[in-house]
Amino acid sequence: MVVYSIINQKGGTGKTTTAINLGAALNRRAKNVLLIDLDAQGNLSYSLGINDFDQSMADALLGECTINDILQERESLTVAPSDNQLADTELSLARSEGQEKALANLVKSLSGFDYILIDCPPSLSMLTINALLASDRVIIPMQMEVLSLQGLDQIVQTIEKVKKTFSKKITIDGVLPVMVDKRRKLSQEVKEYIQNNYDLRIFDSLIRSNVKASEAPSFGKSVINYKPTSNSAVDYMRFADEVLELNR
Template sequence: MKTNVVAVINQKGGTGKTTTTINLGSALSKLGKKVLLLDLDPQSNLSYSLAVANPEATLADVFQGDKKLADILVEKDGLWIAPGSNELVDIEISLVTQPEREKFLKNIIAQMKGFDFVFIDCPPSLSVLTLNALTAAQEVLIPLQMEVLTLQGLDQIMNTVEKVQKTFNPKLKIKGIVVVMFDVRRKLSQEVLEYLHENVKHKVFKSQVRMNVKLAEAPSFGKSVLDYDASSNGARDYTALAAEYLQG
C-alpha cells in the first residue's frame, strides 16, 4: 500500500487549515480509507478539536527520539491522530542547529505502514516544522479564503513550495487549492475566485466549503463535522471534496 503524505499549509492563522485537515480526513475515512492526522502545529488546535487534550505522548516526544510514531497514536471516530503540543516550539528551536534538519519528519513517517493518507496540519508560518512537512510530503493542499490579502500569502506559499522542490523534495507537487469559508452572497468572494481561475496555474477544487455554523460548532464537541452533523452543509461539502480528491 502506497501512503500518500499531504502537507496542509497556509502561513496565516484562521484560514480553515485545521478544519480542512480534520474534515477531509474524516470524509476520506468514511469512504473506506485509513487516515492518519499529524498535528504539527504547536498550538495543537487539531488535537483539541478532536478531544485529544491530554495525550500521554505527542509528536514532540517522537522528534526527541523518546517514542516511536506508532506509540503516540490515538484513534478517534475512525481517524488516527498523532497529537501535537506546545513543546513543538522547543523542538523547532533545537532543529535549527541539527544536520539535515528538514528530514526529521520524513524519517518519522517512514516508520508507519498501512495508511492510505497522512495529512500534516502545519503551523501557520513558513517555519522549520513546515519545511519538515514539505520535505516529507508528496502533495501540498492549500485551504484559501476568498479575501484579497490571502492572494498575497498564496504567492509566498507557491514560492516556498518551489524552493523545497528544487532543494529537498523534487517529487513534491501542489495537489490544489481548497476554497473555504465561501460566502456566495459576497461579491468579493466571487471576484477572488474568478481571479484564482484566471491567474493561478494550479488546480482549484470545484468542491467549495461554504460558511457553515456546524463547522464552527463541531470542535466544541470533539468531533469532525461529519460525526457532529452529517446532514450539514459542512459535512456535505467535505464529503464532495473527498470524492473529488480521490479522482485525482
C-alpha cells in the first residue's frame, strides 16, 4: 500500500482534480484506490457526488468512529468524505498534544488498498502535517506560472521541516504540470527554471487545459469516466502509468 499526499499550499492548483483523476486512472489499471478528502471545503467529496453522509473524516480524526465507518463507493473508488466540520476538527487537533499523527493512525488500520491518495488543504495546517505524516510520497500539482514558484518554495520547506521534526521519511515524487497551454512560452520557461533551481523531478506527463475536466464535477464524476477520450482523461491515464512505473 502506497500513501500519497497531493499537496500545494496555493489554492486553485488542481489538487482535487488530480487526486480524483489519478485515482480513477489507477483504478482503470486494476488498482484498488482510496481517496481521503482532507480539505474542509469538501471539494473532492462534492465532485464525486457525495454530499449526504452522517459521519466523515472530522469524526474519524477525533476518534468518534473508525475510518472504515465513513467509507463510500464511487466509480469503483473508495472515498473518505469531508465537509466544513473538518475546520473545527483541526482546531481540536491543534489543541491536543500528539494529534499530528491522528491520520497516520487511521491509515494504519486500513487494508486492501493498493494506493491511498490524500487531497490536502491549500494551507500549511495541522491537517497538512497529518497528511504528510501519514504519507510515503508526495505529488505537487502546479501551474507553470511565475506566482506558483513562491508556493513551491513553501511546499518544499514545509516537507523538509516535517521530515526533520518528526524523523519521517517522505519522498517528493515530483511536480505535475497542470492546466498547461502548450502555446504559452511562459510554461516552458517556468518548467526550465524549476529544473535549474530545484532538486525535483518534473513528471514527463502534463495535464493540458481542458473544459471537460471542469465539467465533470457537475455530473459527480471523474473526467476519466465522464469523457474518457478528452485530453484531460488521456493525460491522467498517462500520468497514472508514470506513477505505477515509479512504484515498481
